[in-house]
Amino acid sequence: MRTKITPFLILLLSLILAAILGGIFLIANLHTPIWDEVAAAVTQTSLVTELPVQSVQPQPVIPSDPIPTGNPEPSPLPEVQTVSAIDFFRNNITPERYAAWIRKLSGVEPVQIGGQEYTIETRYSYAMFTGQENAKATEFLLETLRQWVPESQITLEPYTYTDATSANTWFNIIVTFPGETLPDEQILFSAHYDSCVVFEGNPMVYAPGANDNGTGVATILEAVRIFSQIKFDRTVKVIFFSGEENFQQGSKAYVEKHAGENIIGLINMDMYGTDKDNDRCFELYVGELESSRKLADSFIQTINENNLNLSYDYLTKNAYALADQAPFWEGNIPAITAMENFLTDSSEGGCVGQDRTDFWHLPGDQFDTINLTYAYDIGLAGTFTVLNLAGAHPMPATE
Numbered sequence: 122m123r124t125k126i127t128p129f130l131i132l133l134l135s136l137i138l139a140a141i142l143g144g145i146f147l148i149a150n151l152h153t154p155i156w157d158e159v160a161a162a163v164t165q166t167s168l169v170t171e172l173p174v175q176s177v178q179p180q181p182v183i184p185s186d187p188i189p190t191g192n193p194e195p196s197p198l199p200e201v202q203t204v205s206a207i208d209f210f211r212n213n214i215t216p217e218r219y220a221a222w223i224r225k226l227s228g229v230e231p232v233q234i235g236g237q238e239y240t241i242e243t244r245y246s247y248a249m250f251t252g253q254e255n256a257k258a259t260e261f262l263l264e265t266l267r268q269w270v271p272e273s274q275i276t277l278e279p280y281t282y283t284d285a286t287s288a289n290t291w292f293n294i295i296v297t298f299p300g301e302t303l304p305d306e307q308i309l310f311s312a313h314y315d316s317c318v319v320f321e322g323n324p325m326v327y328a329p330g331a332n333d334n335g336t337g338v339a340t341i342l343e344a345v346r347i348f349s350q351i352k353f354d355r356t357v358k359v360i361f362f363s364g365e366e367n368f369q370q371g372s373k374a375y376v377e378k379h380a381g382e383n384i385i386g387l388i389n390m391d392m393y394g395t396d397k398d399n400d401r402c403f404e405l406y407v408g409e410l411e412s413s414r415k416l417a418d419s420f421i422q423t424i425n426e427n428n429l430n431l432s433y434d435y436l437t438k439n440a441y442a443l444a445d446q447a448p449f450w451e452g453n454i455p456a457i458t459a460m461e462n463f464l465t466d467s468s469e470g471g472c473v474g475q476d477r478t479d480f481w482h483l484p485g486d487q488f489d490t491i492n493l494t495y496a497y498d499i500g501l502a503g504t505f506t507v508l509n510l511a512g513a514h515p516m517p518a519t520e
Contacts (some may be wrong), residue, residue, distance in 0.1 A: 163461045206513030207427065207505050210347050220488075221337035225261070226314075227331035229488050232261045244316040245324035246282075246363050246370075250291050253325070258314055262294055262361060265342065269272030269349045270296060280374030282364055293371045294361040296345050298353055300511070306355045308511040309387040309456075310344060310503070311372070312337030313445055319482040331488045332461075332478050334365070337390035340500035354512025355385065360431070362445050365391075366482075372445035376452045386416040387456035388507055389446045393499045394491035395461045395478040402432040402472035403499055404460050406440035412455035416510075420457065423506045429498050434462070434471035459503055 204212070224230045228242045239257050243249075248256035258278075266275055276295040282290050294314075300306065316330025329335075341359050348357060364370030393403055407417040417435060423493035424431050441464060462476040480486040 122175060161493075170371040171338045186380055192509050197261070202518040203515035204509045204518045205515055206351050209351070209516035210504060210508065211501070212519075213347050214343050215500075216493055217338065219339050219343055219497050219500065220493055221330055222342050223335040223491065224488050226258065226335045226338055227329040227486075227488050228327075229331075232257075234264055239490050242396060243324060243326065243328040244314060244330055246291050246315045246367060246436055247289070248325045249315065249363065255326070259292060259294070259363075262314065262338075262342075264275075266296055266345060274298070278378070280364075280371070280378075282367065282370045282374075284367075291363045291370065293363060293375055297360075298348055298351075298357040298361050300353050301354040301514075302354045303512070304356050305383050307358055307382060307384045308355050309358050309360055309384060310341055310390075310507045311360040311362055311387060311445060312341045312390045313362040313371065314338045315363045315366050315371075317366035317482055318486075318488075322484045327484055329484065329487050332394035332486050332491055333392040333481060334390075335488075335492065336392060336394040336500070338498045340503060343500075344504050351508075351516065352514040354514075355510070357507065357511045363373065365445055369443070369445055369448055373448045375450045380452045380454070384449075384454050386412065386510065387446060387449050387454065388416065388420070388503050388510075389444065389458040390500065390503050391444050391458050391460050392463070392478070392481075393459060393461040394493075394496040396476065396492040396495040398476050399492075399495075400432065400472065400475075400476070401430060401495055401498070402434070402462050403495075404434045404436055404441070404462055404464060404472065404477070406444065406446055406458040406460065407435055407437050408440050408446070408450045408456070409437055410450060410453065410455055413450070413457055416455050416457045416506075419510060420459070420502060421501045424502050427501070427505055429502050431498055431502060432471065434464075434466070435468045436464070436466060437466070439466040459499055 204422050225232050225243070226241055228240050231238045231240045234257055240255065241258050241261065242255040244256065244258045249259050263275070263277065274297050276297070278295055279291045280293065282485055283289070316328040316333065317324045318328045322328070338361065341361065345359050348359070360375065361370035362375070363374065394452050405417050405420060407413050421433065441458070441460065444458045444460065445457035446458040461478070462472040465475045467473070478486065478490065480490055
């Protein structure tokens with residue numbers, strides 16, 4: 122017997138089928154927090170147990186702009202302002218500083234040596250080199266120079282002077298500034314630092330020598346002080362001669378010892394503090410060597426270029442032969458000396474008559490007899506000539 126499918130049975134089967142299909146759909150898409158956490162835990166446990174641990178490396182940051190290639194352009198350096206060595210010297214010296222050295226060297230003011238006070242009353246070589254308390258110019262000069270330059274640049278050079286009765290050891294002082302590019306070529310700048318009285322008085326007791334030759338020594342002292350800051354092409358030697366008042370013993374000894382060196386020339390400064398007629402005229406002792414004439418021409422050119430308002434006698438055959446340039450001439454070495462209007466001889470356009478100190482080799486050769494502005498400018502002329510001849514380098518400008 123067949124069962125008869127009724128409409129009601131078809132409807133019931135359809136409802137049952139729909140319910141089954143809906144349940145399947147709901148189970149497949151239903152997510153709860155619990156099930157999510159379980160799923161995550163299972164997944165994490167699986168990764169930990171199945172994969173090796175690896176460190177995570179930071180990734181480089183790629184710039185948005187391309188990386189530049191090649192060398193970058195250097196930033197321009199600021200331009201260094203310089204002045205000539207002559208202007209630098211002029212900016213760092215004053216007449217007052219120059220005068221102070223003359224006062225100390227001639228006994229107007231006491232000096233300090235090794236922390237003790239002394240008065241230099243004489244610079245007579247016999248007194249200086251026998252340890253007299255009133256004649257400590259050598260010690261004073263050495264202590265002063267050591268404040269400015271290293272000991273390696275200072276030479277206390279002995280020589281023997283034999284007189285009628287004994288042999289004497291006297292000393293020149295030499296300060297050397299090595300040249301940078303032409304070190305074998307030498308420019309010498311000198312003055313004698315001894316003094317003497319002859320016509321009256323006792324040189325062992327009192328010989329102030331403010332003019333002869335405090336004026337020259339003050340010039341080369343200031344040269345050392347400022348040259349210590351300057352570089353040169355040629356080597357410069359600043360020389361303090363002793364024994365000049367005993368017929369140029371110091372310069373004779375120097376030429377004998379150093380004649381084989383390449384000496385381009387000597388500029389010697391000796392006694393130029395007298396100008397009673399205020400004509401600002403002095404004497405240049407040039408001699409007859411052609412090479413000495415070149416030194417003198419440079420000296421004159423320096424005066425003109427720097428507006429020093431000085432006039433001069435240019436003396437060759439009739440030049441004074443009892444100053445420290447004379448031994449250099451005898452050794453065929455170029456040399457000149459600057460001195461006040463000491464002689465009656467003159468050159469065309471030069472000094473009129475004679476205008477020399479009234480106290481030459483006398484106790485009256487004292488500071489208050491010096492025409493300071495005249496002496497100061499002659500000293501500048503000599504110093505500037507040395508700076509030019511030695512190829513002094515420019516110096517940084519200062520405000």
